Amino acid sequence: MAIKIDYSKCCWKDGKCTSCSCGGKCKGCVEACPVGAIxxxxxxxxxxxxxxxxxxxxxxxxxxxxxx
Ligand code: SF4
Ligand code: SF4
Incomplete structure (x- = not known):
């Protein structure tokens, strides 16, 4: 098994957030990871x-x- 990111869904593109709903603050995965893998x-x-x-x-x- 392996963790995969679907880049068509991820709002972080080309070094910035492209989602209007999170105001550029989407860090969910980065902050959630307990071992700093993201x-x-x-x-x-x-x-x-x-x-x-x-x-x-x-x-x-x-x-x-x-x-x-
Ligand atoms: S939580 Fe991570 S994978 Fe999900 S949209 Fe935000 S940056 Fe992308
Ligand atoms: S939170 Fe971090 S350690 Fe856990 S599955 Fe995601 S990338 Fe891997």
Whole structure:
């Protein structure tokens, strides 16, 4: 199993938030991850070497962009 991000649903694109509903503050997944495995650069990325597959980020994403 592995955590996956659906980039068509994720509002963080090209280094910025594109969602009018979160006012540029969407950090749900980044803040939720207990091991700091999620980073946002140009796009959101999960460091698979750190991820413990706990699934917390799935519930944190209000855009339903993360799945396992
Ligand atoms: S599954 Fe858990 S450890 Fe992995 S990226 Fe999501 S919150 Fe972080
Ligand atoms: S919480 Fe969801 S929409 Fe927001 S940055 Fe993370 S994956 Fe993208």
């Amino acid at each position: 980073k946002r650069g140009k796009k959101v990325e999960i460091d698979k070497s750190k991820c413990i597959e706990c699934g917390v980020c799935i519930g944190s994403c209000k855009h339903g962009a993360i799945s396992i």
